[in-house]
Structures are given as C-alpha cells and as structure tokens.
Amino acid sequence: MSELQLSRTTHDRLRAEFDDLTSRGRIELAEKIERAREEGDLKENAGYHAAKDEQGHMEGRIRQLEYLLETAEVVDSCPVYTFIYEGDSEDMAEKYLIGHIEEQPADGVEVMGRESPLGSALIDSSPGDTVTYEAPGGTMSVTVLDVEWV
Secondary structure, eight states: SSOOEEHHHHHHHHHHHHHHIIIHHHHHHHHHHHHHHSSSSSOOOOOHHHHHHHHHHHHHHHHHOOOOHHHHHESSSSSSEEEEEEEOOOOOOOOEEETTTOOOOOTEEEEOOOSSSSHHTTTOTTTTTTEEEEEEEEEEEEEEEEEEEE
16 A cells, blocks of 8 residues: 555546646746746846746646656545544544545545554544554544544
8 A cells, every 4th residue: 555645536636737737837837938028138027037936836836746646546535533632522523534635625624644643543443442642742642433434
C-alpha cells in the first residue's frame, strides 16, 4: 500500500486541474506576459514581473500535480475517524479524514495525514479501540467512536 493515496474523486479533480493548467492556463499566461512586454521597459514593468511570478507559481503547481498524479495510489474511499481524547466526553469528539491534504471532505471534517503520529496510530483501528501515540507534548490516548468510509 502506497503512503500517498488519493480518493478517486480527488484524483479526478487534480487531473482536471492539471489538464486545465497545462493547456488553457499556460496559453492565457503567455498572452498576459506578451501584453505586458508590449508596455515597454521590462526593468520597471510591474505587470510583466507580476505575470512572470504568476507563471512561476503556476508551473510549480503543475509539477506538484504531475508528481501526485504519477505516484499516488487511487483508492475507492478514505477513512473518517471520530474519536475523543482520554478524559474528554463524547460531545467533545473530533472527526478527521485520514488522507492527503488535497482531499476535500465534507464540512466539519478536517484532514489528517497518514504519516502524522495520530493518523498512523488510527489506521486500522475500530470503534471502541483506544490508541496511543507520541505527540510533541508526550504520550496521548484517544478512543475511537466511529469509522466511516467516504
């Protein structure tokens, strides 16, 4: 099992973003740079420098997307864990999807990486399990209340 996993929905969304940036995005930005060049002296041309900065950010995102799409394992669903910290009541429960930061779960659900101390401790746990993990402040324990697959 790959450490880098993306749900099918997220993989498809990232593929669409990649395709858009490598086609329409690059064309529009090239046109923007060309229009800025026509304004004259490039040393003091704020529009040109802003467009070049935008191009750098876009190319960085394209490389990031390319890496994710090439290396990620596509999974049908991701686990969402509901848990409470030791000593807390159930009304203080927290809910996290364990997956890549690019996942976009439903409202009220945060994303936690599989490689995080708590995320790796939760993987393969079931409702009723108490898991411990090493946090920066010491050993912590949580009790799993529910596991959903989304």
